[in-house]
Amino acid sequence: MGSLLLNSILLLGSVGLVAASVLFFVAKKFYVYENPKIDEVDDVLPSANCGGCGFPGCRAFAEATVGATDLEELFCPVGGNETMKAVAKILGLEVVEKGPMVAVLRCNGSNENSPKKINYDGVSSCLSAHSMYAGEGGCPFGCLKLDDCVRVCDFDALKMDAKTGLPVVDEKKCTACGACVDICPRNIYELRPIGKQSKRVYVACLNTEKGAIAKKNCAVACIGCNKCVKVYDSGGAVVMKGLLSYISPQVDVENQGGYLVGSCPTNAIMGINVEAKKLPPKKKPSKPKEKES
Amino acid sequence: MELKTFKKGGIHPEENKLSVSAPIESLAPPAIVSIPISQHIGAPSKPLVKKGDEVKVGTPIAEMSSFISAFIHSSVSGTVSKIDDVVDSSGLRKQAIIIKTDGDTWEKSIDRSPELKKNFTLDASEIIEKVKKAGIVGLGGATFPSYVKLMVPKGKKAFAVVINGVECEPYLTSDHRIMLEKTDEILVGVSLIMKATNLKKAIIGIENNKPDAISIMRTKAKNFEGIEILPLKVMYPQGAEKQLIQAVTGKEVPAGGLPIDVGAVIFNVGTAFAIYEAVQKKKPLVERVVTVTGKAIPKPSNLLCRIGTPVANLLEQAGGSLENAGKIINGGPMMGKALVTPDVPITKGTSGILVMPKELATRKKESPCIRCAKCVTVCPMVLEPYLLSRLGRKYLWERFEVEKGMNCFECGSCSFTCPANIPLLDYIRVGKTEVGRIIRSRK
Numbered sequence: 001m002g003s004l005l006l007n008s009i010l011l012l013g014s015v016g017l018v019a020a021s022v023l024f025f026v027a028k029k030f031y032v033y034e035n036p037k038i039d040e041v042d043d044v045l046p047s048a049n050c051g052g053c054g055f056p057g058c059r060a061f062a063e064a065t066v067g068a069t070d071l072e073e074l075f076c077p078v079g080g081n082e083t084m085k086a087v088a089k090i091l092g093l094e095v096v097e098k099g100p101m102v103a104v105l106r107c108n109g110s111n112e113n114s115p116k117k118i119n120y121d122g123v124s125s126c127l128s129a130h131s132m133y134a135g136e137g138g139c140p141f142g143c144l145k146l147d148d149c150v151r152v153c154d155f156d157a158l159k160m161d162a163k164t165g166l167p168v169v170d171e172k173k174c175t176a177c178g179a180c181v182d183i184c185p186r187n188i189y190e191l192r193p194i195g196k197q198s199k200r201v202y203v204a205c206l207n208t209e210k211g212a213i214a215k216k217n218c219a220v221a222c223i224g225c226n227k228c229v230k231v232y233d234s235g236g237a238v239v240m241k242g243l244l245s246y247i248s249p250q251v252d253v254e255n256q257g258g259y260l261v262g263s264c265p266t267n268a269i270m271g272i273n274v275e276a277k278k279l280p281p282k283k284k285p286s287k288p289k290e291k292e293s
Numbered sequence: 294m295e296l297k298t299f300k301k302g303g304i305h306p307e308e309n310k311l312s313v314s315a316p317i318e319s320l321a322p323p324a325i326v327s328i329p330i331s332q333h334i335g336a337p338s339k340p341l342v343k344k345g346d347e348v349k350v351g352t353p354i355a356e357m358s359s360f361i362s363a364f365i366h367s368s369v370s371g372t373v374s375k376i377d378d379v380v381d382s383s384g385l386r387k388q389a390i391i392i393k394t395d396g397d398t399w400e401k402s403i404d405r406s407p408e409l410k411k412n413f414t415l416d417a418s419e420i421i422e423k424v425k426k427a428g429i430v431g432l433g434g435a436t437f438p439s440y441v442k443l444m445v446p447k448g449k450k451a452f453a454v455v456i457n458g459v460e461c462e463p464y465l466t467s468d469h470r471i472m473l474e475k476t477d478e479i480l481v482g483v484s485l486i487m488k489a490t491n492l493k494k495a496i497i498g499i500e501n502n503k504p505d506a507i508s509i510m511r512t513k514a515k516n517f518e519g520i521e522i523l524p525l526k527v528m529y530p531q532g533a534e535k536q537l538i539q540a541v542t543g544k545e546v547p548a549g550g551l552p553i554d555v556g557a558v559i560f561n562v563g564t565a566f567a568i569y570e571a572v573q574k575k576k577p578l579v580e581r582v583v584t585v586t587g588k589a590i591p592k593p594s595n596l597l598c599r600i601g602t603p604v605a606n607l608l609e610q611a612g613g614s615l616e617n618a619g620k621i622i623n624g625g626p627m628m629g630k631a632l633v634t635p636d637v638p639i640t641k642g643t644s645g646i647l648v649m650p651k652e653l654a655t656r657k658k659e660s661p662c663i664r665c666a667k668c669v670t671v672c673p674m675v676l677e678p679y680l681l682s683r684l685g686r687k688y689l690w691e692r693f694e695v696e697k698g699m700n701c702f703e704c705g706s707c708s709f710t711c712p713a714n715i716p717l718l719d720y721i722r723v724g725k726t727e728v729g730r731i732i733r734s735r736k
Contacts, residue, residue, distance in 0.1 A: 133384045
């Protein structure tokens with residue numbers, strides 16, 4: 001009885017010893033050097049693996065940062081500046097701070113503004129609907145009101161509003177990873193700076209058709225009337241691209257945002273936390289034409 | 294003897310050929326036509342006319358803008374009222390030439406007499422030139438410019454002309470009626486194609502559900518040298534070019550290849566008739582036969598109508614009101630596309646207008662996949678639709694390409710067969726659109 005116990009301990013122990021030594025030698029022989037900083041960087045990253053940085057996942061981003069000489073092109077939108085500071089500290093590099101961004105939906109063709117003209121009963125996929133037809137409201141540029149963007153959002157930041165039919169971005173949850181920007185077949189999403197006190201002004205329309213046609217399909221379409229360009233009088237932040245106005249993220253929201261919102265005859269300019277203001281009747285604006293084709 | 298068909302997959306939906314006994318009627322030219330400048334595969338044509346120009350029936354109004362493009366001719370006589378964007382069948386706005394009709398004057402050169410002109414002395418290049426100038430494109434629905442197909446590329450060797458008289462789509466009967474009523478003309482057209490491609494053999498494939506067409510074509514084909522009529526087993530999608538070539542010749546067109554790779558030159562019977570008219574009667578492609586049918590249509594008909602006629606006019610002629618209409622479909626029930634409005638014009642590729650009543654137009658409720666593999670069995674391209682559809686739904690484009698999703702030609706057999714009513718094709722189409730874009734961006 002005693003020898004049985006002893007024999008098994010000896011046998012199993014020696015098997016273990018042989019295996020351990022083999023493993024030890026193999027590990028030494030085939031050792032792959034990996035910069036220990038990759039692990040350190042990987043640890044401070046959010047592990048969301050969303051791909052918002054442009055790399056396949058957090059590990060790939062960590063490898064890229066460790067190999068990089070500066071952090072100019074590398075930014076983790078989910079972790080933001082805090083994370084990037086930690087990464088820079090590990091690597092001993094200069095941190096490049098970026099303002100927080102948020103995805104904005106550049107379409108306001110809600111069920112009310114752009115009523116249903118036809119019934120779509122195909123699959124619930126914007127990609128499918130976009131390849132087939134213009135949309136239930138008739139606008140070939142507007143939101144299709146299906147939910148591809150909601151499905152790709154890893155951060156639960158998008159919800160479909162049952163009343164308007166449009167997706168709503170939750171500013172607090174949005175990390176500006178860009179998944180919705182990539183999936184939207186009509187490129188309606190744009191990543192814009194979140195703005196001071198969350199104040200943002202942008203043109204919520206992408207329709208480049210002539211005013212009359214655009215207006216037929218949607219009450220809040222940009223008709224290319226040029227009024228916003230005339231109201232805004234400093235340095236090319238508001239431009240006409242064909243028959244569509246574009247307000248660049250560099251716009252002076254604090255001082256002029258309200259006037260921009262107020263100037264739009266079709267309410268195509270959306271002001272988030274910005275009150276619409278009418279410009280007092282004043283001298284003819286001396287702004288030179290900023291037409292781009 | 295067992296009838297031939299293609300080897301893999303295929304289904305046999307209810308045929309519903311409601312309009313089969315309705316002879317082809319001419320539809321009067323509408324008050325206004327809008328003729329899109331892009332009715333074919335390839336580059337849009339370039340308008341030759343401007344606002345206020347007087348045109349007659351057959352006047353060229355747009356010319357080819359590249360090698361793969363087509364001439365477009367006025368289908369009515371009158372004045373060009375404007376060149377503007379009009380809503381097309383998908384609800385998007387596309388450029389079109391709008392002509393206001395005034396009388397019905399034809400170009401003098403066009404021979405409108407009904408008599409058959411059987412003999413021709415033209416050589417191959419003259420025939421090809423006439424086909425090109427007449428703006429003829431494949432009338433089966435793919436609308437590929439016909440003159441390009443007539444020019445067999447150097448280094449390739451063709452051995453036979455294959456003519457598509459299959460009409461495998463349920464409901465549609467326009468090709469069937471043309472075969473019955475314009476038999477001799479089609480056969481002369483086929484002879485012209487044989488002459489242009491320098492081939493001695495032509496095979497006309499007709500499905501066995503059209504015995505009257507087979508017998509009349511057989512009797513008359515005896516007067517023509519080298520034309521053979523081949524009855525085929527009824528099987529959808531036999532009208533697809535790769536499937537038809539396999540059924541007729543037994544050869545398989547390689548994936549991504551063209552019919553000419555296996556030595557076949559393939560045309561639709563409607564195209565053969567249009568080629569006859571273009572070459573022998575000098576008549577450009579200004580009208581075509583459209584089947585107006587469906588269970589919501591009181592008088593299913595086959596109408597010879599001008600290109601650019603609004604769909605609404607055809608529905609009116611067939612006695613259809615839109616009250617019970619659930620969907621108006623451009624094409625057949627399998628591959629056709631629902632229209633967003635009945636005001637869209639008939640184009641060169643419109644073979645039928647199908648009006649489905651409300652009760653038939655709605656989709657059935659989807660339930661989970663039970664892995665029965667029926668979709669795999671019926672796929673004529675030997676793909677795995679359940680997998681491709683899942684990949685399309687999950688945005689897995691790389692795998693979609695690996696699984697040969699791009700070989701799908703959207704016949705819809707998988708969705709039709711699925712006992713769980715899964716919209717397989719819709720998601721495969723999503724994958725095809727996205728993967729196609731990725732492939733193009735690589736170049």
